[in-house]
Amino acid sequence: MKKNKLKIIVSLLFLGAMVFSSCEEDDIAIVGLEEIVLGESIIQLNVDEVQKIVVTPAPENPTENVIWSSSNEQVAKIQYTENGLVAGVKGISLGDAILTAKSEGGSITKTIEVNVIVKIEKIELEEAPDGDPSTTKYNVIFTPENATIKDVIWSSSDPGVISVDQNGNITAVSAGVAVITVTSVQGQKSASVELVASGNPAILGLQYCSVEGTGSYNADIITTTGANVNINHSESQPANNYGFYESEVLEIAAEGSFTLELTQSNTWSKSKVYIDWNGDKDFEDSGELVIEFGLDDQLNDGPFSQEVVIPAEAQVGDSRMRIITSDAWVEHGICGAVPNQTIKDFPVTIGGIAYCSISGTGSYNADTITTTGADININHAGDQPSGNYMYYANEVLTVTKESSFDLALTQSNNWSKSKVFIDWNADGDFEDAGELVAEFGADDQLNDGPFSQTINVPAEAVVETVRMRVLTLDAWVGYGLCGEVANQTTKDFKVNIQ
Numbered sequence: 001m002k003k004n005k006l007k008i009i010v011s012l013l014f015l016g017a018m019v020f021s022s023c024e025e026d027d028i029a030i031v032g033l034e035e036i037v038l039g040e041s042i043i044q045l046n047v048d049e050v051q052k053i054v055v056t057p058a059p060e061n062p063t064e065n066v067i068w069s070s071s072n073e074q075v076a077k078i079q080y081t082e083n084g085l086v087a088g089v090k091g092i093s094l095g096d097a098i099l100t101a102k103s104e105g106g107s108i109t110k111t112i113e114v115n116v117i118v119k120i121e122k123i124e125l126e127e128a129p130d131g132d133p134s135t136t137k138y139n140v141i142f143t144p145e146n147a148t149i150k151d152v153i154w155s156s157s158d159p160g161v162i163s164v165d166q167n168g169n170i171t172a173v174s175a176g177v178a179v180i181t182v183t184s185v186q187g188q189k190s191a192s193v194e195l196v197a198s199g200n201p202a203i204l205g206l207q208y209c210s211v212e213g214t215g216s217y218n219a220d221i222i223t224t225t226g227a228n229v230n231i232n233h234s235e236s237q238p239a240n241n242y243g244f245y246e247s248e249v250l251e252i253a254a255e256g257s258f259t260l261e262l263t264q265s266n267t268w269s270k271s272k273v274y275i276d277w278n279g280d281k282d283f284e285d286s287g288e289l290v291i292e293f294g295l296d297d298q299l300n301d302g303p304f305s306q307e308v309v310i311p312a313e314a315q316v317g318d319s320r321m322r323i324i325t326s327d328a329w330v331e332h333g334i335c336g337a338v339p340n341q342t343i344k345d346f347p348v349t350i351g352g353i354a355y356c357s358i359s360g361t362g363s364y365n366a367d368t369i370t371t372t373g374a375d376i377n378i379n380h381a382g383d384q385p386s387g388n389y390m391y392y393a394n395e396v397l398t399v400t401k402e403s404s405f406d407l408a409l410t411q412s413n414n415w416s417k418s419k420v421f422i423d424w425n426a427d428g429d430f431e432d433a434g435e436l437v438a439e440f441g442a443d444d445q446l447n448d449g450p451f452s453q454t455i456n457v458p459a460e461a462v463v464e465t466v467r468m469r470v471l472t473l474d475a476w477v478g479y480g481l482c483g484e485v486a487n488q489t490t491k492d493f494k495v496n497i498q
Contacts, residue, residue, distance in 0.1 A: 033057055033064045033103040036110045043099075044115045044186065045076070045091035053087040053112070055101060065104045072097040076114040091116035094148070117148035120187040125180075127193075133203040134172045138193065140182055149186035156180055162195050162204070172197035172204045198281070206281035208320055208345070209335035213241030217342045218265040219325045221303070224250055227258035231346060237265070241342040250321060254352030255312050255393060255465070255494070262293055262323070263303040270294030270328040271304070275348060279315035283322055283334050287311055297329055312393035312494075316354040321346045353428045355467055355492070356482035360388030364489045365412040366472045368450075371397055374405035375498065384412070384489055391492040397468060398496040399457045408452040409440050409470070417441030417475040418451070422495055426464040430481050434458060444476055461497050468493045 035058035043051055055066055066084030070076050076097035080087035089099060091114075099112040124141040140152055154164045161176035170180060175198050183190040199207045218237040224230040229251035235243070252258055262271055273291035274283035283289070290308050294300030326332040326341035333341065365384040371377040376398035382390070399405060409418055420438035421430035430436070437455045441447030473479050473488035480488065 029063075031059060031061065031063045032105065033062045033066070033108050034059060036066060036101050036103065036108050038101065038110050038112060040112060042113045042115065043089060044117055044119065045089070046119045047091045047093060047116060049119075050088050050090045053089060053099075055085045055087070057085060067102050067104055069100045069102070070097050070114075071100070075116050089114060094118070115148075117186070118144060118146050120144075120147045120149070120184050120189050123152070123182065123184055123189045123191045125182065125191045125193050133205070134201065136170050136204055138168045138170065138180070138182070140168065140191070142184075147186070149184075151185040152182045153185065154180070154182050162197050170195065170204070172202035174202050175199065208276075208281050208322075211242055211322075211333065211335050211338065211343045213326075213338050213341040213343060215241070215327065215340040215342075216266065217241070217269050217325045217327065217340065219262050219271055219323055219342070219344055220265050221261070221263040222323060222344065222346075223261045225259045225261075226307075227252045227256075228351060229349075230258070233344070233346070237342055238344070242344075244345040246347060249347045249349060251349045251351060252310055254314055254316055254350055255310055257307055257309045259305060259307050260291060261303060261305040264294070264300070264325055267299040267301050268328055269325050270296065270300055271323060271325045272332060273308075274322045274324075274334070275308070276319045276321075277311055277314040277350075279317055279319050294328055300328060310350065312391055314350050316350050316352045319348040319350055321348050353423070353426055353464070353466060355423075355428055355469075358389050358469075358480070358482050358485065358490045360473075360485045360488040360490060362388070362474065362487040362489075363413065364388070364416050364472045364474065364487065366409050366418055366470050366489070366491060367412050368408070368410040369470060369491065369493075370408050372406045372408075374399050374403075376496075377405070378493055380491070380493070382491075385491070388489040389491075391467075393494055396494045396496060398498065400498045401457055401461050401463070402459045404454055404456045406452060406454050407438055408450060409438075410450040411441070411447070411472055414446045414448045415475055416472050417443065417447055418470060418472045419479055420455075421469045421471075421481070422455075423466040423469075424458055424461040424497075426462040426466050426497075430469055441475055447475055457497070463497055466495050466497060468495050 037056040068078045068080045068087050070078045075093055075095040077090045077092055078099055094116050097114045101110045122143045125138045126141050128137045128139050154166050156162055156164050156178050158178040161174055162178035163173055164170045164180050177196050179192050179194050181192040222233040231248045231250050233248055271293040274288050275290050276283055277288055278285055291306045293304035323344045324332045324341055330340050369380040374397055378395045378397045380395055418440040421435050422437050423430055424435055425432055438453045440451035470491045471479050477487050
């Protein structure tokens with residue numbers, strides 16, 4: 001009897017525990033997913049690139065998980081957290097795959113398209129001129145070259161000045177300046193070029209202003225001597241008092257000189273000679289009025305003759321000489337319709353080597369730069385130049401191939417270092433092997449100086465007039481050979497290689 005009572009008590013306790021347990025489980029709420037929101041519908045990846053995906057669920061804290069899958073794990077592999085609210089997709093190989101995010105119960109599904117591609121790292125512009133001065137075309141250079149998606153969008157900052165179509169064809173519309181920009185559809189990489197249009201009708205680039213005159217004024221004879229190629233002009237007054245003599249080209253050497261002789265048609269004239277030294281298609285810059293023959297308000301008999309020295313900073317390339325012969329009692333004009341004058345233009349080709357411009361900032365200077373043992377030495381002592389750059393064209397170092405000379409340098413402070421370059425092959429830069437000829441001071445330390453080093457002139461050096469470029473800069477930073485370079489002063493010297 002006692003055993004039966006014990007069995008009954010144990011059974012009742014067991015049933016009570018079951019009932020209690022069942023009530024506890026009923027108290028835990030099941031929160032199902034009602035919506036899966038994804039931040040993107042398309043993902044583009046490089047091979048081996050991983051991108052994070054975050055799910056925004058509704059309601060906010062569901063107990064139902066999100067399950068992820070990839071339609072092609074050989075292209076895009078997906079991994080995710082236990083609840084599936086954060087996932088990561090990795091590009092495995094080039095191709096396309098679909099990622100599927102599904103609620104655990106299967107009632108809600110969202111997808112993302114994955115394209116595993118070769119992404120664009122940068123784009124650049126390369127001009128492909130078509131020979132028409134009013135139009136040109138630019139091709140887009142992609143890096144890497146095998147980028148998968150090469151679609152681009154072209155735009156102009158001012159289509160009323162310069163227009164561009166979606167094939168990169170550019171057209172001058174009116175005088176002014178506009179920036180042409182191309183942007184890649186994939187990656188939003190961009191490249192730009194600033195272009196100038198001038199004239200009416202407009203052409204791309206600058207052009208010399210038109211000019212004409214009236215009256216009986218003329219430079220009957222214009223000749224040069226001492227140039228590489230001289231002109232020997234003799235012609236009466238041209239129509240509309242203006243002539244451009246395309247076949248009579250004056251060829252001159254940079255930093256050289258020539259003599260110009262001129263005879264006027266009458267004594268009540270004066271003449272002014274301009275040369276566009278910097279190639280900016282005008283005659284208005286300092287030094288571009290190179291000769292004045294005759295005085296104002298008086299008779300000027302002539303003939304006239306004067307030497308012209310080509311400035312060191314003259315731009316190598318094609319330019320123009322403009323000669324204006326006008327009434328000595330009136331003002332002359334360079335552009336437009338100007339009474340009482342005749343204008344004659346001649347092409348000018350300035351030969352030589354074009355070196356990149358450079359400037360700098362900071363208190364760095366080579367106070368002294370001297371050479372010994374050369375055919376002709378330099379003995380330079382100078383303060384820091386304006387803009388941290390100067391070309392000392394009159395301080396000439398003359399050397400012979402396969403010879404040597406010693407170069408000594410003193411810096412303005414001991415937190416500097418100096419590098420000396422010579423353009424041995426006369427190609428207009430200092431980047432070839434052996435053109436860094438001296439390094440004074442070490443990186444990342446104080447360098448007291450003074451310094452000295454023997455420099456050997458290579459046998460393969462080109463017989464030419466080139467430059468030596470001396471950089472003095474902060475010992476804790478890098479240097480630059482062109483452009484605006486912070487914490488550096490640059491001094492250039494002429495080098496004659498014999």
